[in-house]
Amino acid sequence: MKILYFAWLRERIGYAEDTIDPPASVTTVAALAEFLAGLSPAHARAFADRGMIKAALDQQFVPPETPLGNAREVAFFPPFTGG
Amino acid sequence: MKILYFAWLRERIGYAEDTIDPPASVTTVAALAEFLAGLSPAHARAFADRGMIKAALDQQFVPPETPLGNAREVAFFPPFTGG
Amino acid sequence: MPRVIVAAADFDPGAELARLEAGAGAVSGFVGIVRGESQGRTLAALTLEHYPGMTEQALAAMAGTAMTRWRLLDCLIIHRIGRLEPGARIVLAATASAHRGDALEATAFLIDWLKTDAPFWKREDFIDGHSEWVAPRDADHAARARWVLSGP
Amino acid sequence: MPRVIVAAADFDPGAELARLEAGAGAVSGFVGIVRGESQGRTLAALTLEHYPGMTEQALAAMAGTAMTRWRLLDCLIIHRIGRLEPGARIVLAATASAHRGDALEATAFLIDWLKTDAPFWKREDFIDGHSEWVAPRDADHAARARWVLSGP
Numbered sequence: 001m002k003i004l005y006f007a008w009l010r011e012r013i014g015y016a017e018d019t020i021d022p023p024a025s026v027t028t029v030a031a032l033a034e035f036l037a038g039l040s041p042a043h044a045r046a047f048a049d050r051g052m053i054k055a056a057l058d059q060q061f062v063p064p065e066t067p068l069g070n071a072r073e074v075a076f077f078p079p080f081t082g083g
Numbered sequence: 084m085k086i087l088y089f090a091w092l093r094e095r096i097g098y099a100e101d102t103i104d105p106p107a108s109v110t111t112v113a114a115l116a117e118f119l120a121g122l123s124p125a126h127a128r129a130f131a132d133r134g135m136i137k138a139a140l141d142q143q144f145v146p147p148e149t150p151l152g153n154a155r156e157v158a159f160f161p162p163f164t165g166g
Numbered sequence: 167m168p169r170v171i172v173a174a175a176d177f178d179p180g181a182e183l184a185r186l187e188a189g190a191g192a193v194s195g196f197v198g199i200v201r202g203e204s205q206g207r208t209l210a211a212l213t214l215e216h217y218p219g220m221t222e223q224a225l226a227a228m229a230g231t232a233m234t235r236w237r238l239l240d241c242l243i244i245h246r247i248g249r250l251e252p253g254a255r256i257v258l259a260a261t262a263s264a265h266r267g268d269a270l271e272a273t274a275f276l277i278d279w280l281k282t283d284a285p286f287w288k289r290e291d292f293i294d295g296h297s298e299w300v301a302p303r304d305a306d307h308a309a310r311a312r313w314v315l316s317g318p
Numbered sequence: 319m320p321r322v323i324v325a326a327a328d329f330d331p332g333a334e335l336a337r338l339e340a341g342a343g344a345v346s347g348f349v350g351i352v353r354g355e356s357q358g359r360t361l362a363a364l365t366l367e368h369y370p371g372m373t374e375q376a377l378a379a380m381a382g383t384a385m386t387r388w389r390l391l392d393c394l395i396i397h398r399i400g401r402l403e404p405g406a407r408i409v410l411a412a413t414a415s416a417h418r419g420d421a422l423e424a425t426a427f428l429i430d431w432l433k434t435d436a437p438f439w440k441r442e443d444f445i446d447g448h449s450e451w452v453a454p455r456d457a458d459h460a461a462r463a464r465w466v467l468s469g470p
Contacts, residue, residue: 004369006367006369006439007367007439007441007451008451052453056369056372056437059369059371059372059375075369075372077369077437077439078439078451078453079434079453079454080434080435080436080437080438080439080454081433081434081438081439081440081452081453081454081458082397082409082432082433082434082435082436082437082438083266083350083408083409083429083432083433083436083438087217089215089217089285089287090215090287090289090299091299135301139217139220139285142217142219142220142223144285158217158220160217160285160287161287161299161301162282162301162302163282163283163284163285163286163287163302164281164282164286164287164288164300164301164302164306165245165257165280165281165282165283165284165285165286166198166256166257166277166280166281166284166286166418178332179332179335179336179347180330180331180332180333180335180336181332183331183332183335183347183349184331184332187349187351187405187407188405189354190351190353191350191351191352191353192348192349192350192351193348193349193351194346194347194348194349194425195331195335195346195347195348195349196344196345196346196347196418196421196422197335197339197344197345197346197347198343198344198418199339199342199343199344199345200343201342201343201416202341253339253340255339264353266348266350266429267461269348270348270422270425270426270429273346273422274422274426277418277422309419
């Protein structure tokens with residue numbers, strides 16, 4: 001599974017992308033965030049403020065309780081600010 | 084007193100400008116329109132639909148009951164349509 | 167400083183908007199163009215007439231009102247006169263501000279007021295030889311009334 | 319056909335607006351520009367990040383919504399990414415329609431939605447060396463809500 005990080009998540013983790021195979025117990029986007037937070041102190045820092053982090057499954061914006069299903073790409077990022 | 088005509092008033096009258104010295108009894112914009120309507124058949128045609136005609140005294144948009152005062156230029160025209 | 171131009175010559179929207187960009191965070195522009203038909207009939211040309219002196223004054227007052235009602239850095243109205251064929255630009259209203267809301271609203275305000283409060287008259291010349299002077303539509307007065315009833 | 323461009327390169331608002339003029343009666347355009355300060359501090363640059371693929375899809379969906387909600391002949395969104403210094407253009411939203419109301423409203427809609435619903439992130443780099451990622455402001459969410467609550 002490809003994990004992408006954007007904006008300050010990417011900066012705190014130090015790189016833009018992880019490729020991981022999460023354990024079977026990790027079935028939702030929220031659980032995946034929890035799991036990623038345990039990967040390293042940098043990941044823990046990046047995922048500390050969980051309420052500020054949004055996610056997309058295969059480039060579709062989704063709420064945290066969304067099941068991962070067969071998603072191949074999960075992205076984590078702060079709220080959008082375009083324009 | 085200079086009288087200016089615009090748009091279809093000018094077209095109906097056949098020219099853009101009259102210079103007249105209205106009688107003392109003509110004291111308002113509405114009375115002036117009435118007086119001008121009597122100048123010629125073309126003027127009568129131009130001023131026939133009095134409700135559609137607006138006026139300006141010395142380039143200030145004014146209602147028909149406005150006294151002429153010392154105005155030097157009176158303009159008559161249909162409603163504006165810019166943009 | 168708001169600028170107001172009434173002229174027969176065409177204008178360059180890109181150059182005008184670029185001039186408004188300096189120091190701004192938001193530039194909004196609206197270009198009005200002669201359409202090829204009116205009331206289902208094919209148009210040969212639109213002829214725009216103005217009242218020299220009064221028209222420029224009215225546009226300057228309108229631009230001044232926009233500068234006062236919204237937080238604008240700059241404001242521009244260019245309005246053409248004379249014979250304009252379909253596809254020709256008629257009018258440009260453009261504003262510059264720090265934040266987007268001011269520029270967008272002030273531009274809409276200028277265009278709505280130009281329709282009803284600027285001393286211009288338009289004659290439509292159709293390809294069938296028929297000509298007609300345009301009267302302001304009820305919708306134009308309704309659009310203008312928006313700005314009278316609700317302040318920003 | 320609505321067009322959507324996400325690129326580091328600058329764009330030419332005049333050329334883009336001119337392209338929208340063909341067959342239209344009204345063309346509305348909005349240009350967003352990097353301001354020299356933010357929260358009272360002097361900005362060195364803004365760095366814009368996007369999500370390749372997802373961002374283009376989101377902008378295309380937004381343009382499609384505008385084409386459906388208003389009577390538009392065309393619609394364009396250009397959004398830059400990368401490092402942009404004060405005075406640089408960030409975004410162009412532009413629409414073409416037969417009548418002015420559609421173009422003006424649809425442009426305001428696009429800009430409001432870009433602020434809250436397009437996958438972009440902005441980092442402000444200040445001249446004092448401090449950097450900060452921009453969070454959407456409450457005012458942006460309020461501006462977007464206008465379009466949800468009241469249809470055209």
